[in-house]
Amino acid sequence: MDLRTLLAGLPEDPRVVATGNHATPWHLLGLVDESLASYRLWVLNAQRGIPDRDGVTYETPFVGPGMRRSPRLRYTPSRLSLVPRLFVTTQQPDLVLLHTTRPRDGRVSLGTEVNVLPAAIEAARPRGGRVVAQVSDRVPWTYGDSQLDVGSIDVLVEADEPVTPVPPSAIDAEAAAIGAQVAARVGDGATLQAGIGAVPDAALRGLTGRRGLRVWTEMFCDSVLALEQAGALDPDVPVQASFLFGSPELLAWVDRNPRVRMIRTETANDPGLIARNPGMTSINTALQVDLFGQANASRINARIHSGFGGQTDFIVGALHSRGGQALMALRSWHPKADCSTIVPMVDEPVTSFQVSAVLTEQGAAELAGHDERTQARHLIEHAAHPRVREELWEEAGALGLSDRV
Structure with a gap:
């Protein structure tokens, strides 16, 4: 079967699930777009x-930058661990587009992006859905759940197209200061998860002096390579993640590297499995944190900016890990919006709550185990920017979180 025949046999307005993040099969997606008048x-x-x-x-x-603010966007709120269930309930795929290596010994590798793709393939095929892979020698071969039998793919499309490299995040003085706050809380032998962004990236880079660290995470980038090169990671425990992106050096490092094991979302983001890791330390960020310890990491002016992602999964898993902790790391002042990130009460839907501590370049606000008034005091005194502390004290009084006059 060729691609043209396959696409002609799809139902009207088919749902097309494509590899995301920085591993999108651009050539293949363009061919599909040229052939289908309408699709999801x-x-x-x-x-x-x-x-x-x-x-x-x-x-x-x-939501990523390619869909953000589009009037044709249909956003589905879901923690990432539960997304695979969508493929067998309300969002069944008709076509799955992959970006893989060329076949070797009857198999291909999904390379840098495993994520929910195995679940999409497994949901599509029993109901007559199709799977097409764009194949290239420029995709790194990774192990684990990334390996897929060629028999589960209907059509292979050749394209000499690499995985898009992503330069390391620029780490300024504030991000480095936050990274130092995180490093002070993480000991040897801990297990690490970090979200996307300069602040979580800086937090991991601040741990190069530790030893015996492990990585169980949704995603990773060049900061994990920095830990490996510094000898900070346990050499007997593989780095386990669902997807990755980064520099050409990182992509070369993961290619045919048994130290890296790619795992599907149902494994990576399962809070019960996360909790089994010793000293599980979750490092995430947010747009806002309020005096009740609630975080908004998803919306700006009520419009969806990203989503739950894996933040809620890893916070729950880390809190149930022996010696674990869930850290929220962010700047105290938003440089683009020119406003405080510590607010009296978030005015957007809450993404997560009940973390162990909130860390900014100002200091560490301990939350876990403290009553709500103490939590608010810690946030104001140790995490908030000095120019808004008096205002926050006034708001804390109005919210019943302080008797300060």
């Missing part, structure tokens, strides 16, 4: 450059 494009963290026209409806539980 389902991508996690879609990057700029995806087809953008009438007839293409965007679907996702995690």
Whole structure:
């Protein structure tokens, strides 16, 4: 079967699930877009450059820059661990687009992006859905759940297209200071998870002096390579993640590297499995944290900006781990919005809550185990920017969190 015949046999307005983040099969997606008048494009963290026209409806539980602010976006709130269930209930795929290596010994590798793709393939095939892979020698071969039998793919499309490299995050003085706050709380032998962004990246880079660290995470980037090069990681425990992106050096490091084991979302983001890791330390960030310890990491002015992602999964897992902790690391002042990130009460839907501590360049606000008034005091005195502390004290009084006059 060729691609043209396969696409002609799809149902009207099919749901097309495509590899997301920085591993999108751009050539293949372009061919599909040319052939289908209308379809639903389902991508996690879609990057700029995806087809953008009438007839293409965007679907996702995690919004990337390619879908953000689109009037055709249909956002589905869901923690990442539960996204695979969507494929067998309300968002069944008709076509799955992959970006893989060329076949070797009857198999391909999904490379840098495993995530929910195995679940999408397993949901599509029993109901007559199709799977197409764009194959290239420039995709790193990774092990674990990334390996897929060629028999589960209907059509292979050749394209000499690499996985898009992503330069390491620029770490300024504030991000480095936050990273130092995190490093002070993490001991040897801990297990690490970090979200996307300069602040979590800086937090991991602050741990190069530790030893025996482990990585069990949804995603990783060059900061994990920095830990490996510094000898900070346990050499007997593989780095386990669901997807990755980063520099050409990182992509070369993961290629055929048994130290890296790619695992599907149902494994990576299962709070019960996360909790089994010793000293599980979850490092995430947010747009806002309020005096009740609630975090908004998803919305700006009520419009969806990203989504739950794996933040809620890892916070719960880390809190149930022996010696674990869930850290929220962010700047005390938002540089673009020019406002405090510590607010009296978030005015957007809450993404997460009940973390162990909130860390900013100002200091560490301990939350876990403290009553709500003490939590508010810690946030004001140790995490908030000095220029808003008096205002926050006034708001704390109005919220019943302080008797201070």
